[in-house]
Amino acid sequence: DTGVSQDPRHKITKRGQNVTFRCDPISEHNRLYWYRQTLGQGPEFLTYFQNEAQLEKSRLLSDRFSAERPKGSFSTLEIQRTEQGDSAMYLCASSSPTTTSGAGGSSGELFFGEGSRLTVL
Amino acid sequence: EDQVTQSPEALRLQEGESSSLNCSYTVSGLRGLFWYRQDPGKGPEFLFTLYSAGEEKEKERLKATLTKKESFLHITAPKPEDSATYLCAVPTYTGGFKTIFGAGTRLFVKA
Numbered sequence: 001d002t003g004v005s006q007d008p009r010h011k012i013t014k015r016g017q018n019v020t021f022r023c024d025p026i027s028e029h030n031r032l033y034w035y036r037q038t039l040g041q042g043p044e045f046l047t048y049f050q051n052e053a054q055l056e057k058s059r060l061l062s063d064r065f066s067a068e069r070p071k072g073s074f075s076t077l078e079i080q081r082t083e084q085g086d087s088a089m090y091l092c093a094s095s096s097p098t099t100t101s102g103a104g105g106s107s108g109e110l111f112f113g114e115g116s117r118l119t120v121l
Numbered sequence: 122e123d124q125v126t127q128s129p130e131a132l133r134l135q136e137g138e139s140s141s142l143n144c145s146y147t148v149s150g151l152r153g154l155f156w157y158r159q160d161p162g163k164g165p166e167f168l169f170t171l172y173s174a175g176e177e178k179e180k181e182r183l184k185a186t187l188t189k190k191e192s193f194l195h196i197t198a199p200k201p202e203d204s205a206t207y208l209c210a211v212p213t214y215t216g217g218f219k220t221i222f223g224a225g226t227r228l229f230v231k232a
Binding site: 033035040041043044045048056091093108109110111112114115117 | 127153155163166167170208210221222225
């Protein structure tokens with residue numbers, strides 16, 4: 001299977017602990033995105049990488065959140081000092097300019113992983 | 122501010138009962154509109170991309186259409202396996218491209 005993979009699929013932690021999620025995108029995709037999704041809502045954008053460069057961060061991303069994509073391959077999302085409000089599904093997606101058609105250089109369709117579900121007790 | 126609004130929030134259909142889901146959007150310079158399907162506990166799965174008003178795309182029992190202000194996802198003679206959340210999304214540009222999503226429509230199809 002050469003889709004987007006995320007690890008771990010589920011994480012239960014106590015408030016105040018640090019957690020890290022990993023995402024392995026589709027190998028030929030140079031764009032990688034992190035989203036957060038809570039029950040009954042659509043995915044909310046967190047941050048975006050093109051190769052190893054982090055090009056945009058949402059205002060939702062507090063100082064406790066940090067994301068990296070060393071060497072432009074896999075990415076990690078770390079949450080420090082977790083709070084109960086951080087409980088959510090964290091989704092990773094990747095895309096490539098080669099999947100884009102139409103004018104304007106849109107981000108193209110996103111290929112999502114299965115997500116990492118975080119529960120903060 | 123760029124925005125995507127979907128309606129209804131939930132839709133319950135009998136098997137074979139056709140209906141439509143709505144997605145209205147406000148974005149400066151449309152660069153495409155996407156539909157995704159999401160099953161419980163899984164990531165969204167891409168269905169369609171539409172780029173210009175009047176465009177239509179079909180896949181099995183689903184047909185997506187686009188106007189200048191909204192998109193519709195028509196479901197013809199649905200089956201229970203069509204039960205899922207359907208998400209609408211548009212790419213936006215604020216220094217870097219990102220895609221924003223609506224809250225989705227949860228579709229339940231009863232046999």
